[in-house]
Amino acid sequence: xxxxxxxxxxxxxxxxxxxxxxxxxxxxxxxxxxxxxxxxxxxxxxxxxxxxxxxxxxxxxxxxxxxxxxxxxxxxxxxxxxxxxxxxxxxxxxxxxxxxxxxxxxxxxxxxxxxxxxxxxxxxxxxxxxxxxxxxxxxxxxxxxxxxxxxxxxxxxxxxxxxxxxxxxxxxxxxxxxxxxxxxxxxxxxxxxxxxxxxxxxxxxxxxxxxxxxxxxxxxxxxxxxxxxxxxxxxxxxxxxxxxxxxxxxxxxxxxxxxxxxxxxxxxxxxxxxxxxxxxxxxxxxxxxxxxxxxxxxxxxxxxxxxxxxxxxxxxxxxxxxxxxxxxxxxxxxxxxxxxxxxxxxxxxxxxxxxxxxxxxxxxxxxxxxxxxxxxxxxxxxxxxxxxxxxxxxxxxxxxxxxxxxxx
Amino acid sequence: xxxxxxxxxxxxxxxxxxxxxxxxxxxxxxxxxxxxxxxxxxxxxxxxxxxxxxxxxxxxxxxxxxxxxxxxxxxxxxxxxxxxxxxxxxxxxxxxxxxxxxxxxxxxxxxxxxxxxxxxxxxxxxxxxxxxxxxxxxxxxxxxxxxxxxxxxxxxxxxxxxxxxxxxxxxxxxxxxxxxxxxxxxxxxxxxxxxxxxxxxxxxxxxxxxxxxxxxxxxxxxxxxxxxxxxxxxxxxxxxxxxxxxxxxxxxxxxxxxxxxxxxxxxxxxxxxxxxxxxxxxxxxxxxxxxxxxxxxxxxxxxxxxxxxxxxxxxxxxxxxxxxxxxxxxxxxxxxxxxxxxxxxxxxxxxxxxxxxxxxxxxxxxxxxxxxxxxxxxxxxxxxxxxxxxxxxxxxxxxxxxxxxxxxxxxxxxxxxxxxxxxxxxxx
Numbered sequence: 001x002x003x004x005x006x007x008x009x010x011x012x013x014x015x016x017x018x019x020x021x022x023x024x025x026x027x028x029x030x031x032x033x034x035x036x037x038x039x040x041x042x043x044x045x046x047x048x049x050x051x052x053x054x055x056x057x058x059x060x061x062x063x064x065x066x067x068x069x070x071x072x073x074x075x076x077x078x079x080x081x082x083x084x085x086x087x088x089x090x091x092x093x094x095x096x097x098x099x100x101x102x103x104x105x106x107x108x109x110x111x112x113x114x115x116x117x118x119x120x121x122x123x124x125x126x127x128x129x130x131x132x133x134x135x136x137x138x139x140x141x142x143x144x145x146x147x148x149x150x151x152x153x154x155x156x157x158x159x160x161x162x163x164x165x166x167x168x169x170x171x172x173x174x175x176x177x178x179x180x181x182x183x184x185x186x187x188x189x190x191x192x193x194x195x196x197x198x199x200x201x202x203x204x205x206x207x208x209x210x211x212x213x214x215x216x217x218x219x220x221x222x223x224x225x226x227x228x229x230x231x232x233x234x235x236x237x238x239x240x241x242x243x244x245x246x247x248x249x250x251x252x253x254x255x256x257x258x259x260x261x262x263x264x265x266x267x268x269x270x271x272x273x274x275x276x277x278x279x280x281x282x283x284x285x286x287x288x289x290x291x292x293x294x295x296x297x298x299x300x301x302x303x304x305x306x307x308x309x310x311x312x313x314x315x316x317x318x319x320x321x322x323x324x325x326x327x328x329x330x331x332x333x334x335x336x337x338x339x340x341x342x343x344x345x346x347x348x349x350x351x352x353x354x355x356x357x358x359x360x361x362x363x364x365x366x367x368x369x370x371x372x373x374x375x376x377x378x379x380x381x382x383x384x385x386x387x388x389x390x391x392x393x394x395x396x397x398x399x400x401x402x403x404x405x406x407x408x
Numbered sequence: 409x410x411x412x413x414x415x416x417x418x419x420x421x422x423x424x425x426x427x428x429x430x431x432x433x434x435x436x437x438x439x440x441x442x443x444x445x446x447x448x449x450x451x452x453x454x455x456x457x458x459x460x461x462x463x464x465x466x467x468x469x470x471x472x473x474x475x476x477x478x479x480x481x482x483x484x485x486x487x488x489x490x491x492x493x494x495x496x497x498x499x500x501x502x503x504x505x506x507x508x509x510x511x512x513x514x515x516x517x518x519x520x521x522x523x524x525x526x527x528x529x530x531x532x533x534x535x536x537x538x539x540x541x542x543x544x545x546x547x548x549x550x551x552x553x554x555x556x557x558x559x560x561x562x563x564x565x566x567x568x569x570x571x572x573x574x575x576x577x578x579x580x581x582x583x584x585x586x587x588x589x590x591x592x593x594x595x596x597x598x599x600x601x602x603x604x605x606x607x608x609x610x611x612x613x614x615x616x617x618x619x620x621x622x623x624x625x626x627x628x629x630x631x632x633x634x635x636x637x638x639x640x641x642x643x644x645x646x647x648x649x650x651x652x653x654x655x656x657x658x659x660x661x662x663x664x665x666x667x668x669x670x671x672x673x674x675x676x677x678x679x680x681x682x683x684x685x686x687x688x689x690x691x692x693x694x695x696x697x698x699x700x701x702x703x704x705x706x707x708x709x710x711x712x713x714x715x716x717x718x719x720x721x722x723x724x725x726x727x728x729x730x731x732x733x734x735x736x737x738x739x740x741x742x743x744x745x746x747x748x749x750x751x752x753x754x755x756x757x758x759x760x761x762x763x764x765x766x767x768x769x770x771x772x773x774x775x776x777x778x779x780x781x782x783x784x785x786x787x788x789x790x791x792x793x794x795x796x797x798x799x800x801x802x803x804x805x806x807x808x809x810x811x812x813x814x815x816x817x818x819x820x821x822x823x824x825x826x827x828x829x830x831x832x833x834x835x836x
Binding site: 008009010011012013014015016017018020021022023024025026027030032051052053054055056061077078079080081082083084085086088089128129130131267268271272273274275276277280283284288291292295296318320323324327331334335338342346349350353356357360364367368371374375378381382385388389392396 | 423424425426427428429430431432433434435436437438439440441442444445446450452471472473474497498499500501502504540543544545546547550628630631684685688689690691692693694697705708709712713717718719733736737740744747748751755758759762766769770773777780781784787788791794795798801802805809812
């Protein structure tokens with residue numbers, strides 16, 4: 001196959017391909033699953049409502065902090081929202097009860113189980129013989145709410161993020177950021193990032209952009225991580241403008257004011273620019289991780305650990321094929337060995353038989369010879385005797401004759 | 409390639425329809441998706457099936473406004489073989505990796521029974537490669553270079569009458585594996601009135617033979633109309649040319665005859681523009697999607713069923729992937745063990761047989777020698793009897809002799825000395 005870059009003399013039309021892709025994606029519609037985790041009272045429901053400018057959580061559908069649970073639950077609600085001809089099926093997964101108990105050991109386990117079960121569903125759907133449209137219910141992003149203590153991460157925060165960073169895109173957020181002054185916030189952020197680095201936690205990373213402007217933007221965002229957010233369900237008038245905000249005696253903390261908090265950055269990043277990337281990373285990295293671990297466990301059962309990593313580049317079926325080939329050659333070798341031993345034993349036995357036969361032949365010959373010798377002896381004796389007898393009888397006849405002659 | 413994903417509104421869950429009180433911004437999702445794909449680049453693979461000399465290369469050059477390399481094929485090919493060539497094209501910011509697969513030697517042989525086989529094998533091989541990648545434990549589908557055929561342009565020779573049986577046979581073998589777009593090649597040799605009849609004949613023959621050609625999609629409002637309008641003109645009668653002729657004050661792609669100039673891009677002269685519109689400008693993405701979600705899925709399903717995979721166990725409960733693989737693996741290991749056992753058993757049997765054989769031989773040997781021994785004993789006995797016989801005769805004779813001697817002694821107390829001497833002398 002030859003490859004070469006081509007200059008085209010005239011408009012062909014495949015530049016329209018992106019539009020075709022655009023059309024089809026709009027027709028298909030989009031899905032996104034967002035998980036929110038954090039202790040109760042950190043403003044999770046408010047933030048979600050603010051992000052999506054809708055009453056996802058309301059009196060009829062209370063947020064996680066209102067749903068008191070004895071143990072950590074993982075619950076989901078699906079909503080359909082439309083904008084500019086684009087349909088989005090949004091699933092919000094929340095974890096009422098998380099971090100609220102006195103003993104919070106293993107409170108991350110139900111979360112891990114949930115994420116894994118969605119991976120499992122997808123894996124099974126993907127592996128069916130008859131595949132239909134596969135709904136993608138995998139968790140694409142996990143917003144982790146950090147309480148605004150101002151000091152650093154709590155042990156629970158570290159534990160949770162460490163256990164989930166390889167299963168889902170984790171975006172840590174500083175909740176209720178309006179309780180921190182800018183300096184406190186800055187210090188808090190630095191402390192958190194330091195600890196994240198120390199514990200080797202892999203939070204969601206923005207992919208490098210190609211354009212310079214985008215690269216600058218991304219650099220700016222990275223410097224402000226983790227994002228400090230404020231949410232609000234109420235609209236207030238400030239200087240003639242209607243804004244979402246929290247009214248205090250000393251002023252209004254505006255949600256969408258970049259100098260007040262990082263909400264806008266979060267919204268832009270999460271929804272307007274990187275939503276697709278979050279899905280792609282979930283699909284190409286986290287899911288593939290889960291899948292290859294699952295399949296390796298299935299096929300490498302009972303296989304000794306001395307086999308190299310090269311096993312993993314094959315499908316389980318190809319691996320079985322290889323094992324079959326190995327077995328065939330092993331059997332052949334065994335067969336050859338058995339055959340050799342068999343032949344050798346047969347040869348031995350045959351030789352023994354031959355020797356025994358020879359021995360018996362020899363003895364038989366010996367006996368025959370003996371017998372013949374005796375026969376000869378006897379023959380000789382008889383001959384002698386006959387000779388003697390004949391001579392004597394001849395003599396007798398002569399005597400008789402003489403007698404007869406004398407008596408005449 | 410992104411996984412084909414979609415969803416049905418889940419009946420079991422409460423899917424609420426919510427209103428937005430402002431601009432959230434997820435309407436940029438299609439753009440996000442498109443930007444991603446554009447950055448990665450697209451790929452498109454066309455298979456051209458048609459007799460040697462029917463104009464495949466020229467049409468490709470004309471469609472993509474470039475001279476692809478390659479020497480024209482001869483008619484001497486012993487069989488059909490597929491030649492694939494890839495090209496990197498770019499138009500504004502869109503990069504396209506185009507692969508053109510040519511069927512060299514198609515229609516040239518005397519016996520064309522097997523002509524379709526290399527084509528089917530090639531198409532299947534590309535599906536197989538994708539399937540293998542999909543089944544790997546560590547796989548990278550998102551940057552897999554897709555070689556599956558997205559469109560098959562079937563070039564019908566411009567006889568003006570009907571489809572050749574080779575065409576029907578080949579298309580029937582391909583229609584469940586690839587998107588077939590039949591085109592009438594070198595259409596400038598067919599007169600206008602004949603062309604209409606020819607097209608009708610071809611379409612009716614395709615229908616009556618159950619050949620499924622690619623349907624331009626009419627389920628999307630934006631393209632439904634244009635696709636429906638174009639479908640009426642199938643199969644497209646095309647003319648290809650890379651030569652340019654001056655028409656009016658412009659240069660246009662055309663073929664110059666003494667009786668006139670055939671303009672490639674004039675819709676009154678031929679359907680080239682329609683083909684380009686349908687194949688490239690409107691439905692390229694749909695062709696790719698159909699290949700992946702229909703043709704490839706069919707191949708995959710058949711392959712997996714062949715290997716014994718099922719979706720449900722005998723009780724109609726769905727299998728999980730793990731269960732399926734484990735079951736397969738157990739079956740497989742069981743098979744291997746059985747083979748080993750069989751071999752061992754065979755050896756045990758052989759050893760037994762051989763032992764019996766050798767024992768028989770040993771027995772025979774001993775019997776033989778027992779017989780000989782017996783014979784020998786008999787002979788010995790005979791010998792003894794003979795010996796006894798002789799001894800009896802000898803003793804009888806001696807007795808007789810002694811008797812006569814004593815008689816002679818008694819009777820002949822007056823034997824003459826002469827007789828005695830005579831007698832005595834006879835004893836010496």
